[in-house]
Amino acid sequence: MLNKKLMGASALALALTAGAAIADTSDKRIALSNNYAGNSWRQAMLQSWEKVTSAAVAEGVVAEAPAFTTAENQVTEQAAQIQNLILQGYDAIVINSASPDALNGAVKQACDAGIVVVSFDGIVTEPCAYRIAVDFKEMGRLQVQYLAERLPDGGNLLEIRGLAGVFVDNEISAGINEEVDNHAQFQIAGSVHGDWAQDVAQKAVAGILPSLPEIVGVVTQGGDGYGAAQAFAAAGRPTPLIVMGNRYDELLWWKEQKDANGYETLSLSIAPGVSTLAFWVAQMVLDGQDVPQDLTVPFLQITQDTLEESLANTQPGGVANVEYSREDTMDVVAEN
Amino acid sequence: MTHVRQIVEKPWIWSFVGMFLVWLATVLYTGGTGATQVITAALSFATFTVIVGIGQMFVITTGPGNVDLSIPSTIALSGVLAMKIMGGSDAMLAVGLGASLASGFAVGVFNYMLIRLLRIPPIIATLSSSFLILSTAIAYGRGLKIKPPRMLADFTSAQVAGVPILAVVIILFAVGMSILLNRTLYGRSVLAIGQNMRAARLAGIRVERIRFATYTLSAVLAAITGFLLAGFSGGASLNMGQEYLLASIAVVVIGGTSVAGGKSNVPGIWGAAMFMFLLVTMLNTFGASAGIRLILTGIIIVTVITIAGGDKPAR
The missing domain is CATH 3.40.50.2300 (Response regulator)
Structure with a gap:
């Protein structure tokens, strides 16, 4: 009887500690600020985001992760959008930026408000932000x-x-x-x-x-x-x-x-699924893990031998893609 | 002598002069290689600019403030819609074309409703409707690219002795549109409205009906462009119309049509569309960097417009 209780308690404790790494961010909200959606790459990028983040929300990894796209692909518009996201109290903002430096002011404001900023693809140069760059x-x-x-x-x-x-x-x-x-x-x-x-x-x-x-x-x-x-x-x-x-x-x-x-x-x-890498990086930073400020993503390379396979995995009319899981992201972080 | 003067006084002649000079400069630079092929290429690509340009011309002709900014998204919507419906099958060609035309008609009606019923200025109305149209295209096509039917692809890229068939069709179409503008009740009404809307109304012209027809015509022509362009370039994509926003306005203006409305011509659109293509080709051939190319494009366009639009003040 006592044994059973103890076992139950220790199992609970174990579950709590095991879950802790993930559960820490279960009340966090991560927003995607995107400057453009009018081509197939960006569409695939948004779809990857939607797919991976909705699974993450369902699993309780984060509270929510909506994507916001500006209509006009203008720096001013995106800066205003980021300011709105700051006011709405998001814990992290993932940015595909319209400009490397013109958003720095808004990004700095976000950092000062204690928000984690992760930029990818279209990166920002503001030092407080994380950058997932491509060489x-x-x-x-x-x-x-x-x-x-x-x-x-x-x-x-x-x-x-x-x-x-x-x-x-x-x-x-x-x-x-x-x-x-x-x-x-x-x-x-x-x-x-x-x-x-x-x-x-x-x-x-x-x-x-x-x-x-x-x-x-x-x-x-x-x-x-x-x-x-x-x-x-x-x-x-x-x-x-x-x-x-x-x-x-x-x-x-x-x-x-x-x-x-x-x-x-x-x-x-560059696989459009790099947006999901950025999502996981933001989640890991919120989780208190050590992530370098500058990360480099590997290219998506298709050779003569992998052509058939890639083609089969690509939706007709779409873009060849790779989506990142939390584990993949940890590997990328470890490699950098 | 009077013949020469008559020709020089035609506002559209300058776009052809510009086209010839730019072509000559390119050919001299390359020492004669590709002199005819470059014309072939210019004909095939100018075709699309001409179709949207004609629609834009009618809109601009109806007077100051009238412009259709929804052309790029209409091109995308029509292309995406038609390609998805046809799914690459020749048998569905007519259905796809029908859907494309219907989408253009719907856009035109919608644009006009915004302008007329909600009294929104055309620039704002067509710009905001373009967001709705593009969003529809995104929601419907999800950015996927679907191959055109074989027959459409063959038709749009067919050539006989270096002359693209589609270009010939569109030249004939332009002749028809020129007659529509200059010889029909509709065309004369458009010109009259552009010169003075109040006077036109007092003269008994059904102004709103004509404007409705004009916005619809522009949208339908944009839809046709989307259909043909998707066939020509191997499928529809969301950003396929993007470059036609400024191009459609530029060819109208360079072609000698007055931005203030009431004074236009069709031949100039062909000259201007060829000129624009050859201009970019010339600068590419010279190996000019992108910055220089944009600056020169701007300067040359301003120069041509100044010469072409060098109107004597009204007496």
Whole structure:
């Protein structure tokens, strides 16, 4: 009898201590402040957030985790949004920012109010915030290194850049150009802005293509590979080696080419599920765990061997994705 | 001599002059390579700008303050709707086109209701409706990209001897629209309203009916663009209309249509759309950086508008 009671009590105590790590945050509220939702990557990002956080709320890990998206993709609008979130008393704010520095004022206010701020993808430079950054420069370098491996003779490259004036675009392009300088066999024969959109890339490439010499490789920033392929086909030119992103149409085109003529390439991208990594980082910080202020996320890499698998796991018309669990997040934190 | 003067006095001629100069500069720079291919590319892409540009032109013609800012989201909604309904099947082509046209019509009616019943200025009305339209597209399509039916993709990208078939169709369409503007009761009414709405009303023109038709026409043309563009570029996406917001207004203005309304022309839209595409191509070919490219684009557009719009003051 006594034994049983003791056992019960110790089991309860055990359950309490085991649960403690998680239960600590069960009354916490985490908000997502997002600046833009108008493309497939952002849609997938929001869906991943919704999926992972609703499960976390159901399990009682956090109290709630709503997502808020500004309508106009404006810095002022997002700053006002963050101020509202501060007033509403959220414990943590996860931000995909419209600008690296223009939100710093609002972010500082949040930190001063004792709110944990985690930025990802579009990061903020305010020192008090956590940053889940991508090594975009490395993403550029890797592409050229891959091309150098595949095309030892070198030749002319076409560079498709992203949205002009955006930090990410500058970084990837800088990485590409750095690495091209290291490989004398490559020259960038032309450079256009594809805005990470398939149709914009197609238009820009179709315009510049007639004036270019033979192109052996296309370095991209994701979302633009299929548009480039279409522009080459429309101009009746041989298809060069195009580095792909993670959009379904890019992967599908690659698969079709692979089946038809053994086309081989590489896909480099950022999984939109990085929003869930940011969610777990915020939760861990609220939980009192030690998380470095700056984290780097691994790229989502798809190779010739993993293409079929990735394609099968990607919703038709969607984006290849990886969602993070709490354990995955701890691994990423441990690796940094 | 009078012939020459007559041509120079046409407001639309300047967009064609600009187009030719920009093309010439590109070709000289490349030493002649790709001189004709670049025209082919310009024709295929200008087509889409022309369709929305014509719709925007009718709206702008009805007078100051009239502009349709819902064009980009209408393009996205129509494309997403049509692609999802067709699901890549040729048999559903007519249904998809019908859905696309219906969505355009609905947007037009909605825009006009905001303007007329709620008395919201057109800029605000169409801007706010664009949020609703895009949200509908997001909710319906969830950002997924669905392939167009084979026949639609083939039709929109077909070429004969370097001339895109779609461009020919749209050139004929533009001729029809030019007749609509200059020779029909509707077109003359639009011009009259743009010159002086009060006078037009007193002259017995059913002003509100004409404005209703104009906003609907613009939305339907945007919907058609969405349908064709999705076919051309391998599927609909949420941001596919984005660049047509400014482009639709720019081609109208560069084409020699008066922003103040009441004075417009259709040919200039073709010239301006080609000019805009070739301009970006030229700067890309020169290897100009994005900053320089934006600055030059701005300067060149202002220059063309100044020359084209260099109207003698009204007598």
